[in-house]
Amino acid sequence: MLIPRDFFARPSVEVAPDLLGCVLEHETADGLVAVELTEVEAYAGRSDPASHAYRGKTQRNAVMFGPPGHAYVYFTYGMHFCVNMVCLGEQGSASAVLLRAGAIIAGEDLARARRTRSPVSEGPVSEGPVSKDRARIAPRDLARGPARLCQALGIDRGLDGADVCVAGAPLRMLSGAGNPARSAKIATGPRVGVSSAAEIPWRFWYDGDPTVSVYRPHVPRRPKLVTP
DNA sequence: ATGAAGATTGCCT
């Protein structure tokens, strides 16, 4: 079932755990890919130093300041896209939930084809360079990580601002099967690297699920070496 | 105008 907009009209920390088990579908000319969410992370917006919205509204994050139930897609590291669900749009809170990982439940072949191309290649799946031999990606790794999830679903900046609460829209969010056994195994934890509000559990995931991304501490790159 | 850092990933040793 399509998720009603009211679902997203709450603080992101409340929405995040409820998104686990929900299904994000993207339908294109190439076909349909559906992902059941297994890991998400909440961002509080203006009050959150780690949020893109912390320093106010810009062209890039404008969608976060809009109504809930829309996708905020951003480009990072020169090659990756990540997708968020905008929550509580009113009051300029600009909160959102980052979709970090999921399990492919439909369109696995298409997802694998997309994941086999170079990260930022545009256009039809039938084109674009195939990088080395990534043809045999394990199913659990197809959408394991925020950028991988976007690539598997074929999400790019063109979907920034897309409404996921409209039936028949290319990108839509469906409610999950409501598996109680699974819901009971939701793990939470603080985000690493953010000192403020560390007491709030920002990350939510299905404990033990193989598609949950592995934590890799962020290492700032050393400054570019200047040649004399 | 210019530069540094980034809600990451894949490949290298």
Added chain:
DNA sequence: GGCAATCTTCATG
């Protein structure tokens, strides 16, 4: 475990 790839955004001069 380390580092390159690659470019947009934001802050500063």
